[in-house]
Amino acid sequence: MIPRYSRPEMTVIWEPQTRFRIWFEIEAYACDALAEIGVIPRESAKAIWDKADFVTFDVARIDEIERVTKHDVIAFLTHLAEFIGAESRFVHQGMTSSDVLDTCLAVQLSRAADLLIADVDALLSALKTRAHEHKYTPTIGRSHGIHAEPTTFGLKLAQAYAEFTRARERLVEARREISTCAISGAVGTFANIDPRVEDYVAHKMGLTVEPISTQVIPRDRHAAFFATLAVVASSVERLAIEIRHLQRTEVLEAEEFFSAGQKGSSAMPHKRNPVLTENLTGLARLVRGMAIPAMENVALWHERDISHSSVERMIGPDATVTLDFALARLTNVIENLVVYPENMRKNLEKLGGLIHSQRVLLALTQKGVSREDAYAMVQRNAMPVWRGEGDFRTLLGQDKDVSAKLSPAELDALFDLSYHFKHVDTIFARVFGQA
Secondary structure, three states: OOHHHOOHHHHHHHOHHHHHHHHHHHHHHHHHHHHHOOOOOHHHHHHHHHHHOOOOOOHHHHHHHHHHHOOHHHHHHHHHHHHHHHHHHHOOOOOOHHHHHHHHHHHHHHHHHHHHHHHHHHHHHHHHHHHHHOOOOEEEEEEOOEEEEEEEHHHHHHHHHHHHHHHHHHHHHHHHHHOEEOOOOHHHOOOOOOHHHHHHHHHHOOOEEOOOOOOOOOOHHHHHHHHHHHHHHHHHHHHHHHHHHHOOOOOOOEEOOOOOOOOOOOOOOOOOOOHHHHHHHHHHHHHHHOHHHHHHOOOOOOOOOOHHHHHHHHHHHHHHHHHHHHHHHHHHHHHOOEEOHHHHHHHHOOOOOHHHHHHHHHHHHHOOOOHHHHHHHHHHHHHHHHOOOOOHHHHHHHOHHHHOOOOHHHHHHOOOHHHHHOOHHHHHHHHHOOO
């Protein structure tokens, strides 16, 4: 988590002051519940809120205590007792450290998920706007990186819109699954704390109750959460790579916005490099790299160990902060993407009409030619065009076998570009809904 790739709203979720505030709220709400069921005095629960609710926790002091205790939650509770006073004896009654740590992490991840969902919403809005702008902008579709058949640039963006719609759905589900509270005490049996306390804290913290915790919340939930972030990051990279390819000099169908005063190279003043989308590719790798440790955290020893702890202290902030930054950057790229329809048209025409080969193939089969023979007839006229030895339409017209089956007018009709776009409205309706 470095400032270069961080945004303040996400970063603040993971700051020590935020974490200690959440810890305090968990402990104070637990005291409220304990007072409600008669375990501690009501006035003590009220005093805990009164004395600490507006406190700015002294992070340096907590760190100082932890250097002695070697235990972060005890260090926090000791600091809390310094200004709560005698009522602090009721704090953490029947609870264990994991109750605080795991419930806090659930709050932080759910808040992070809210920001990520909002990020995806902003990206979806940008993709929808640009997709409709280029709904009928003709461009070449590529398979294996090779010219295939015509598509539209709007369809390329619509595909990304559909993919990030699924990303949003996954994030919503990941948020739901991670947002559980455990206040169940040592080894999760509620021996020293009533389950009603857990119900109360969960409600107050905006979480649901973990059905059964073994002193820790089961880590399959966390694995699913970080796996979801990894999939979303992969979608970021997919779109980033598409833009990088389209910006290559030999293609130049679209490129990142190049601002006034921007420099592309320290050595070559002419360079306009796809630095933002290259950066997104790298950030996506980082987020994906955090999914495997989260999965390995699932297999803890017996009712708990802390092998997961060091992992989560790093991947919790790093994965969410990095993906938040990446989604915002990708939105900016899409909003400001420079599109070159004239270059798309030039590239469409680069292969001398070969992009219509399937239409000719199918037309010949409709005239009674076997598929094998039709394929051979079309291919023998296509291969010279690949070598720069003529125009596809002209060569087909000179082929006696082809001209015996297809008239000049019929051949001309097979080279109509608009034929490929007759179902664009249908696809857009599937992706964006009816207008």
